[in-house]
Amino acid sequence: MKSIEVKDISVSFSGFKALQKVDLKIEPGDALMLTGPNGAGKSTLLHTLLGLVLPDSGKILLDGMETKIDNSFKQKVAYLPEAVNFSDSLSAYNVLKFFAQVRGTDRIKIDETLRQVGLEKAKHRKVHTFSCGMRQRLGLGVLLMADSPLLILDEPTTGLDSEGISLLFDILQERRAKKQLTLFATHDFGLLERRASKMCIMQNGVVKALDTPDNLRSSVNLPTHIRFQSSPKAPQFAVLMEQLKATKIVLEDEQLSVETPRHNLAAVMSVWREFGVEAPAFRILEPELIDVYEALLEHQ
Amino acid sequence: MIGSVFNALLVHEYLERVRDRWIILISILFAALGAGVSLYSQNLEGMDSVQIAGPSLVTLATLFVPLVALILGHDAIVGERERNTLSLLLSLPISRTGLVVAKMLGRTAALCTSIIVGLGGAMILTAADGRGQILALMVPTILLGIAFLSMGVAISAIARRVTVAVNVAVALWFIFVFFFDLGLLELMVITEGAVSKELIHYLVLSNPAGLYRLEMLTYYNADIFTDEMGISVVMPSQTIRLLIWSLWAVVPLAIASWVMQKRQSFR
Secondary structure, three states, X not given: OOOEEEEEEEEEEOOEEEEEEEEEEEOOOOEEEEEOOOOOOHHHHHHHHOOOOOOOEEEEEEOOEEEOOOHHXXXXXXXXXXXXXXXXXXXXXXXXXXXXXXXXXXXXXXXXXXXXXXXXXXXXXEHHHOXXXXXXXXXXXXXXXXXXXXXXXEOOOOOOOHHHHHHHHHHHHHHHHOOOEEEEEOOOHHHHHHHOOEEEEEEOOEEEEEEOHHHHHHHHXXXXXXXXXXXXXXXXXXXXXXXXOOOEEEEEOOEEEEEEOHHHHHHHHHHHHHOHHHOOOEEEEXXXXXXXXXXXXXXX | OHHHHHHHHHHHHHHHHHOOHHHHHHHHHHHHHHHHHHHXXXXXXXXXXXXXXXXXXXXXXXXXXXXXXXXXXXXXXXHHHHOOOHHHHHOOOOOHHHHHHHHHHHHHHHHHHHHHHHHHHHHHHOOHXXXXXXXXXXXXXXXXXXXXXXXXXHHHHHOOOHHHHHHHHHHHHHHHHHHHHHHHXXXXXXOOOOOOHHHHHHHHHHOXXXXXXXXXXXXXXXXXXXXXXXXXXXXXXXXXXXXXXXHHHHHHXXXXXXXXXXXXXXX
């Protein structure tokens, strides 16, 4: 599987339009993050790709060819639902054994997978005794064993501790390196910062924005925050920043911080260079993605 | 691989159900009561023990088997939904109908185990010459179980909560096992015989519990029971009976499959 594309997909439930002409393409090595407020249509879109929801119109293209979500398609997909759960009576080992059997995976991998997800000591414990985070780890184990060309995750960080999140990061990174396709819906912007290659913002069943995080930052042109080190030249520098129409200038005890539109950054750097060796060191803080997200939703 | 999903689900369903403590408990109770009936009938002097044990086992099975089957079936789909495992199962390479059928077959196998244990217990304790007649109960009892299991699976596909499914299953058990015949008798009394006995007879046969009871009581030549009910027992041909059993097995399952095809929400 090289690419999967959703074209003009619309879904409605009893007259409620859950998705409206959604277009989306996932390409090799993409880890595409779906985000948006509650009820935006994220899960509906994931469920459409899994064949759990039937679209009113539109099509799904697999490697450029229109495809049906049938059993042959589902063989290429692995899915982790939000707050995943398994049959109460099964142990962690038996859950993986079941999915190994279903996916035709070698059972030899089970112990190795349990070790990878940190559940080797709980391998014979029944799943109903697991915490939410442990079940989520086991879900990640199922995905590791499946190693499917397309991975679909719904709120994958739910219940995960730092080790679990680190494991999830490793999975996403490895998939990107192997040029596999990943689609996940989440509100966890920290996850996006580190591992998503693209971000799709949805609202009311419509795609509001779809691009790389960097391009989305540029598109909203939020002010960039520059924090200078403490310097006796700071007041002088602050005056020059005012002349450059920086949006916010804060000077406290010779420490200057400035907010300026992204497009103004080159001019700020030019002024800074004129100070030569006396210029204070600085750090550029890009706008947080949560701010980009909010700005995009407001802007639309 | 598609076959392997179906088989894996079927085996999983079977193993999970035979380990279910309620199913084990009811099976043991069924076996114990069956064995008790057999032992009691053997100790009655001057009477054919099978003639006593057979109809008693039929009554026992009519009470227990539909209950076990409905318990087995009621959470097949809705249980997965409530545990948030249904969407994960349906993301596997298996169709919705395939999922329903795999669940039905896995649970049918568990039900057969329960019935074999129950009647097997009674057979072991019955004198050797009477075992054949107890064995004759096996297949019709399994058919009775499948009919109610299929109803249970249909309930599980339609209900949105396990608690609702349980209530509906218990209500169906009361209706088919207790109130159906009583309702028909009531109908005969209220209409003062205006409703023909023939119609009543067919209505009795349309109820799987009624069909089973009449089929087995006829087999044991225990007409006294049906005569008391005022029903003239003319059993339809074996083909018709098999058709009725098949309809009870297939129609609720088809409804379950249809409901699943239409369903768009799995949480």
